[in-house]
Amino acid sequence: MAEQLKDFSLLHSDEMILNMGPQHPSTHGVLRLKIHTDGEIVSRIEPIIGYLHRCFEKHCEFLTYEQIVPFTDRTDYLAAMNMNDAYALAVEKLLEIEIPERVQYIRVIMAELQRIASHLVAVGTFGLDVGGITPFTWTIRDRERILDLFEYVCGARLLYNYIWVGGVSHDLPEKFIRRTLEFLDYFEPQIEEYNQILTYNKIFIERTADVGTLTPEVAINYGCTGPVLRGSGVKWDLRKTEPYAVYDKFDFDIAVGDGRMGTVGDTWDRYFVRIIEMKESVKILRQALAQIPDGDVHAAVPKKVRIKEGSVYSRYESARGEVGFYIIAGGKDKPMRVKMRSPAFCNLSVLSEIAEGWMISDVIAILGSLDIVLGEIDR
Amino acid sequence: MGEYFKNIYTGLQSFIAGLQLSLHHYHSRKKLVATLQYPHEKWPVEERHIGFDLQEYNVVRSRLHVDINDCIGCNQCVRACPVDCITIESVKPPKGSEFDPGTTSNGTQKRMLVARFDIDLTECMFCNLCTYPCPEDCIYMVGGPNSAKHQIEYEYSKRDRKDLIFRFANPSEEEIIAAGGADYLAKKKGLPPPEKPAAEPKAKPKTAEPKINYEPVNAITDRMTRSLAKKAYTAAVRAGKTASETAVAVKQALEEAGKYSSDLDTVMESIGKAELMTQAGPAPEKKVVEQPAGGLDIKLLNDLTDRMTRGIAKKAFMAATREGQDAKAVVRSIQTALEAADKFTDEVKAVLAKLESPGEAPVKPAAAPKTAAPALNIKVLNGISDKMTRGLAKKTFMAAQRAGKSPADIVTEVKETLEDAGKLTPEFAKIIDSLREDA
Structure with missing residues (x-):
């Protein structure tokens, strides 16, 4: 088992600063890590971000409320549906409009499919980071089927602009429910395969269990959310603790890390939470597909969004954690200010804390378990 | 020791489990194949039922397409676009023109000729927002609502980025001129607008009309x-x-x-x-504009700081001038108006005094250079072939003109500057001298 070095005085030598990224394949995008090392032991990490900064928040001030939706796609491009949904939820809260139930169900279905797709990338690339290439090809293969479903619904595979303020752009196509159920039937056994080849692999466990333990206190102090927080054993999922849309109608569990392979909150736990979450999402999807009512998806779409003065903060559980949108309306068709709380940003901030004392190769594993998306961190 | 062997055992176990899975996939590879030999193989379109199941489904966002014959030039798509990648320019035929832009396939009578409809697909972000507001359903992602009319083509790859700017409207020049777009055409080519033969007959009936x-x-x-x-x-x-x-x-x-x-x-x-x-004579309001009473300048009233006071003063000024009062009467009426509103202060008094005595009213300094050096034509300098020299000459010319110098001074100054910079050749000197001759 890998060991964390607690006492640096024993082995003190000169500090070396190692630059990792922004073109490093394991930094999942354009992230640069300035790693202060003592030999091969990491003493401090400074993440340097901003390589993908596109002024999303400032840009929003020049766009109408509807036009912002495609830009939210581009923040978290691995969970674009979730971002659409989170933004739409915030504006609807500000508009105080009632959303038809069918739209709510469609959104839940899309959000859960997207969650699975995002976790598949997280799981696959995490395997890739610690040296397993096969799981990556498998997860990407299965993610492709979800993207096919999205393309079937709205015509886009990555950046959808599907969820609108007050509705969705298209109703579900005829065969969508059948095809999604087919996919779920195909997908559920696949999770077992991932477990077999990656999760319970001895080498994988050696690399991840007990490494980079994040205690619940530290996680809460740093504002970690999503699977990173739940990996530390904190039962906090906005879908359950603060249900929005129709999540209160579904029966599912909050996946939490239990320290099965080592201590609670280690890298393996954070990884495994995502595997369980995919199973829970399948559960939600089956219920939602069975219950989905009929209705007009465009019934509540406002012709022109124009909001009187006011502000709102709305939170949403995306694949990476709590996405928050704080919108100040200025009485025009454009918002005065949009602030986005990025979950991956807060999750990344904890990296230095949990990677301290571990080796450089462990940093890769720890960073992979945080599942960051730079598009969302930099916005 | 026991743990050591246990570790070896579990390690082997997971190793074998992984190999088993790989073997299993190896045998069933035909069923689970996920990759396509892309340029040679393509996803079978019909099998995936994209764009064919339901006509109204706007699926497959490969490229924007415009049925330009259906476009009425309403600019709705331009307004919807978050990245401003659509450019529409249209020419509206003047009243009474016999040009017929035609009708759309929905039967709507078109009001103008769409002279330009460009979509820059290098900027397009495929959000599909432009397609929804279109009243004629003529702009759509290919594979969209009109997919029955058009064949779907997936790969819109181009060898050159320039080819990604799609120009949908290509009316001939004759068509644009017929639609009354001669001005537009000239502007596009960078020429001065042509003489307007249409403007005069238009203006005449207006004055002649009883x-x-x-x-x-x-x-x-x-x-x-x-x-x-x-x-x-x-x-x-x-x-x-x-x-x-x-x-x-x-x-x-x-x-x-x-x-x-x-x-x-x-x-x-x-x-x-x-x-x-x-019989309509000269419009009554024209009198006011042309001849401010007694040569008074309303702009002097802008010196008043208080907004209310300024407004009242201006109102009174306008009313008095419209009645054709002379300078003194105007000032007096402003004064009475302000006194009535209890706004007559010392400041107002000073401003009014200024207004009344025309000697103090300053002649606009900005107007001076305009009258001083209109004779010189900067375009003559375009004859200078060297870019640097031309820039320098023009800069000096503009500065001198702005300072209100006489034509002769301007020419000598331009020459001097160029000489200082070591750029004055006899050839250029000739051109600069021709500035005056041209005038």
Whole structure:
């Protein structure tokens, strides 16, 4: 088992600063890590971000409320549906409009499919980071089927602009429910395969269990959310603790890390939470597909969004954690200010804390378990 | 020790489990194949039922397409686009033109000729927002609502980025000119706008057209009644009725509306006598613009700091000038107006004094250079072939002109500057000298 070095005085030598990224394949995008090392032991990490900064928040001030939706796609491009949904939820809260139930169900279905797709990338690339290439090809293969479903619904595979303020752009196509159920039937056994080849692999466990333990206190102090927080054993999922849309109608569990392979909150736990979450999402999807009512998806779409003065903060559980949108309306068709709380940003901030004392190769594993998306961190 | 062997055992176990899975996939590879030999193989379109199941599904966002014959140039898609990748320019035929832009396939009569409809697909972010507001459904992602009409083509890859700017509207120059877009065409080519033969005949009938004389009707004090009377009056005059007939018509209209009273008898009488049409002279408001009373400059009133005061003063000024009062009378009327509003302060007094004495009214300094050096044409300098020299010469020219120097001074100054920079060749000197000759 890998060991964390607690006492640096024993082995003190000169500090070396190692630059990792922004073109490093394991930094999942354009992230640069300035790693202060003592030999091969990491003493401090400074993440340097901003390589993908596109002024999303400032840009929003020049766009109408509807036009912002495609830009939210581009923040978290691995969970674009979730971002659409989170933004739409915030504006609807500000508009105080009632959303038809069918739209709510469609959104839940899309959000859960997207969650699975995002976790598949997280799981696959995490395997890739610690040296397993096969799981990556498998997860990407299965993610492709979800993207096919999205393309079937709205015509886009990555950046959808599907969820609108007050509705969705298209109703579900005829065969969508059948095809999604087919996919779920195909997908559920696949999770077992991932477990077999990656999760319970001895080498994988050696690399991840007990490494980079994040205690619940530290996680809460740093504002970690999503699977990173739940990996530390904190039962906090906005879908359950603060249900929005129709999540209160579904029966599912909050996946939490239990320290099965080592201590609670280690890298393996954070990884495994995502595997369980995919199973829970399948559960939600089956219920939602069975219950989905009929209705007009465009019934509540406002012709022109124009909001009187006011502000709102709305939170949403995306694949990476709590996405928050704080919108100040200025009485025009454009918002005065949009602030986005990025979950991956807060999750990344904890990296230095949990990677301290571990080796450089462990940093890769720890960073992979945080599942960051730079598009969302930099916005 | 026990743990050591246990570790080896579990390690082997997971190793074998992984190999087993790989072997399993190896055998069933035909069923689970996920990759395609892309350029040689493509996803079978029909099997995936994209864009064919339901016509209204706007699936497959490969490229924006425009049925330009259906486009009415309403600019709705331009407004919807978050990245401004659509450019529409349209030419509206002037009134009375015989040009027919045609109708759309929905049967809507087009009002203008779409002269330019460019979509820059390098900027497009495929959000599909432009397709929804289109009233004629003529802009859509290929594979969209009109997919039955058009074949889906997936790969819109191009060898050059320039090819990704799609120009949908390609009207011929004759067509644009026929639609009254000669100006537009000239602007596009960077030429000065052509002489407008159409403008003059347009202006002439305006002045020649006899105007309806509303003076007798304006004598009615009640607003409602007056507007009713005016309506009837206009209709009657247009119908070519005589004065007395018009009076009867107006009276009848007012009676029907229950607005007629005996007070209006005199008005009706005056209508009966009035000359219904007057030959329109110069517009009355024109007088004010051309000849501010006594050469007074309303801009001097801008010196007043208080907004209310300024407004009242300006209002009084305008009213007085419109009546054609002389300078003193204007100032006095401003003063009385301000006194009535209790706004007459020392500051106002000073400003009014300035207004009254024309000697102090400064001649606009900005106007001076314009009159001083209009004779020189900067375009002559374009003859200088060297870019650097040309820039320097133009810069100096502009600076000198702005400073209000005489043409001769400007020329010598330009020359001097170039000489200092070591750029003055005899050839250029000639060109600069020709500045004056040209003038």
